[in-house]
Amino acid sequence: DIQMTQSPSSLSASVGDRVTITCRASQNIATSLNWYQQQPGKVPKLLVYGAARLQDGVPSRFSGTGSGTDFALTITSLQPEDFAFYYCQQSYSKWLTFGGGTKVEV
Amino acid sequence: EIQLVETGGNLVQPGESLRLSCAASGLTVSSIDMTWVRQAAGKGLEWISIIYSDGRTYTGDSVKGRFTISRDESNNSVYLQMQSLRAEDTAVYYCARRKKLPATAPYFYYALDVWGQGTTVLVSS
Numbered sequence: 001d002i003q004m005t006q007s008p009s010s011l012s013a014s015v016g017d018r019v020t021i022t023c024r025a026s027q028n029i030a031t032s033l034n035w036y037q038q039q040p041g042k043v044p045k046l047l048v049y050g051a052a053r054l055q056d057g058v059p060s061r062f063s064g065t066g067s068g069t070d071f072a073l074t075i076t077s078l079q080p081e082d083f084a085f086y087y088c089q090q091s092y093s094k095w096l097t098f099g100g101g102t103k104v105e106v
Numbered sequence: 107e108i109q110l111v112e113t114g115g116n117l118v119q120p121g122e123s124l125r126l127s128c129a130a131s132g133l134t135v136s137s138i139d140m141t142w143v144r145q146a147a148g149k150g151l152e153w154i155s156i157i158y159s160d161g162r163t164y165t166g167d168s169v170k171g172r173f174t175i176s177r178d179e180s181n182n183s184v185y186l187q188m189q190s191l192r193a194e195d196t197a198v199y200y201c202a203r204r205k206k207l208p209a210t211a212p213y214f215y216y217a218l219d220v221w222g223q224g225t226t227v228l229v230s231s
Binding site: 001032034036038043046049053055087091095097099100101 | 141143150151152153156164166167200202204207209213216217218219223224
């Protein structure tokens, strides 16, 4: 199975900050990498697919980069609703795998 | 409106079985790929199983041999049959649609774009 490693596991930030979360795959997954946001008590929501493509309706302050094994999700100008958990997920293999998650907190 | 509704979660004892259902509206389960993902309390997301539109299924190692995914076109539902349940299977179980998403031709990508609200399974004696 392809292992996905996210870092950091948690970070503290303030409204208006720029935040970057990284995700590393255990093997080359090209750009088959998705990012999800899960607000407290809510269902996961797709933010970015194909490593860099914003899902419809997702604010432009979110952006994704990377290819191969190293990926990043950046949030520019953090908003109050962005304090949440973020998960990367590879869709390269038939056996989907998620990263361990990153908690973005105040 | 596309909606996925999971049911069937319950409190069961270790070793028992349970079947979860995911009823779909606004989409046809036999025409798309559907997955089950679970989340233990305070933990991250764990992919469990997938059934493709062509009927192929794949299951994660942590539940392989114990969990089986299936679908019923007449009920437009996807199921997760869980056997030999363990305490570590305690979690919220979500069903989600795996959708083909647009990219620069000829490429495309797949992601889980619609999720149900989840159903809770508690395995405890």
